[in-house]
Amino acid sequence: MSDYDIQHRSSLEIFPDELFFELFEYIPIYDLYRTFFGLNQRINCILENLSNLFAEWTTNSDDEIIDKFSSCISRLIVWRGGYLNLKRFHKVRSLKLCLPTIEQCNEIQPSLTLEHLHIESSGNKNTITDQLSLLLLTNAFPRLRICRIDEIKFDEENFQQIPTLHTLITRTQSPEKLFSLCPMLTYLRLNLKENISESLEFESHLNLRHFELGIYSTKITLSTIETILSLIPNLTRFTLDGPCNPPPQNKIDICSLAPLLTRYLTNLRIIHISLPLNDNHLDPKEFENEKELLKKLHPLFNQIIFRSRSYYAPGRLLISSITDNHKSTRM
Template sequence: MRYNYKSSFEDLANEIFYEIIEYLDFYHVYKAFFNLNQRYQCILTNSIYPIRINILAMSKSNFEHYYNDIIIPNKHRINKIRLSNLFTINIIFSSSRFICKYLQLETLILDNIKSKSLENILNHLSFLPKLNSLTIHPIDYIQNPTIFYLKLFRLPKLKFCRISYETKQDNKEHLMISSNYFSSIEPLIINARFPIDELDNLLSYVPRLHRLTINSLKEFDRKQKDLCSITLKHLKYLSIKIDSIRFKKLEILFKYFFQHIQILRISTNSNIEFLDAKQWEQLILTYMPNLQTFDFYHDGLFCIMCIRNPLKFHETISQFNSSFWTERKWFFTHQHTSHKTLDCGIFYSIEPYSKQITNNCLNYFPNATEVTFKYSFNAFENSISMALNHILPLIKLTKLTIEYCSFPFEQLLQLLSFTPNLNILKFQSISFNQSNFMLIQQNETFIYVSKMNQVKSLDVRESCTLECVEMIMNLFPQIEYIKTGLNKKEIEPIGRFLFSKINKKISKLLFLCISYTPKIYLKKLKTFIKLENLLDDYFIDLVDYNLCIWR
């Protein structure tokens, strides 16, 4: 006798359900199960299991439901919060009383936070007994980085810290050498311009430091002071980008701070003295006896102190082929932008196993998911995609950044046709071979890309016209976030197009950030939205000339 047994997801034990949702974004679990039945609602709200909050792209109404149903009643369960919307940050951390209730919070990531909100939040994070990881990226300028650092160093349990910020001018209030309190931070990543003459002061607060990364270590035009030597016996990894610093000054840094380094990744530019192999050999032998990895990158494409002689340039870099370097298995190569720039170029480290195959174009990065174009290059329409596919799998790319101006639109379309999983696209400006946007949109590649691409976040630095915005929305129908400049004369018709209730093509757009916007447009746009009845439920704010709208 045969029996047919049928089972459903609802037959699973609670313990199995908890194991499954461990692998899912909690918001997706909430959307799928919270309103399904009473049992799942109780499981999600009455559990003792930790919750990870990850709010990147979400409509205002969906966020408010999630906030009221999950976040407010479960503050005590949340062990990770990641936010990238300045409005959601303001809501979740609306008061000191709320901040202090996140007692299980271990990891906090705040992207696009207002600097004023950040000051308030930092004042109260010290009350969170388990907070050990903090990542911060303000949307506007930090007025006083010194106060910012002092508040970070007072967080008692903090182990990991990544901070990114910009300042408008040289800070007049400087860090002082620490004498009474010290931070527990071990990896510290600073994505900002940091003054070299304050480095000793900074390092005095972090005696347990294991890894240090500074995106831009710079020598400012001000009165120099003598640096104080600090022993950092735990610091084994150093990654720095040198900006306007002489080699002799760099030598002092290693003498005073970095004698225990085992891994060094260093990037320099402009100054040809950094290509003096003999200087590097002496520096390493004298101050870095434990160095195992030397990862060097020198960008001399816009060199001020260049060797105006191709033969001399190649003779200089050939010094890095001596036995000192080869015995340690530290190998290098170089590139020129064209045959006209043979007296300068990019000089950089390569992995030992790549030494024999570099010239055969076999440098392949199978796990790469992001790529950035820093400089222009000449290529036929299809050749960029073909060349890149020999270096990395384009199908795996999720983020593409183009940092130089006037990238040909035809080449962008070709790239997009090979990157179906791209989520984030950033570029400075795009050049068009023809000005007729209707003809561009009839192109077969345009139509194909518009149907298959998954781009949800777009950042365009140049100002766009209404016609250009319409074409962008047709090309990227899945778009949720846009940051761009807009033609101020067309800001109202562009607003009408983007937020019209009858325009279903742009229904997925949740967040708009308009760059370089004068303060007067905040009031103008509020009035326009009300008069046109474009949005019923939205937030709008102006932060350092970035006009942000969230709906």
């Protein structure tokens, strides 16, 4: 061992363990491994007992380093495919699969520590959803607070509530059951592809404050939107992303939607709406006279924009409660 190494090691020995525990959590695990692992027994012991490390797993070449710190990682983002052996990460509180496979999702098991679960969209949505839906419906993650998953399927009538979940991005054919499953939700992004039954009796969800509704099918009717809005009376923020297809294919128009907002969402403060325009409406100048009429439909329709159609998409009607002047005063 050189004099430099001896001096370097001696310099490290003067610092207390508590300082290393705090500093090491701010250093990327790859730098920790290359710089400190194997330096001496004391440093190795500290490294092996860390509990709040972040790791972004991108390629198979990272496997050795990931394995060394698997019991220390609390936040894990995975970009690589193949088998992950997720059971090693027993301290993980946040898990994100960016390129999920069926096999990877099947590795996810009940966890007492998981608080944030993010599964990106996949070509194998249905198969992946089956496994994860079952875990969610049985409250396999009792500390889960934030979740993003393609779809939650309610194949069984009985399910356990998830009282800790407050933020959710998903798709489901049973919004009414979703509200019952997650009674404490404050934010929900719901992507709809099918209408819901209007003959059922639903209970209101009183905790939801921020709701984003994505319409991904021209089959969705105004009555389905009305049913959902009637269940969430305490909303303060609402976003509607209408379908890509312009009228007459889609069944949602702003003149019919505005009265529903007035009737059901009396606490609304912020609103954003995006709807497709008819192919006949190609010139934004034609709508200048209509802007004032649209603003009268609802007190929050403060900003009206008609976006011209492009080569790839039809024109769109954009409505917002936040004007450019308001944005500039807040910045």
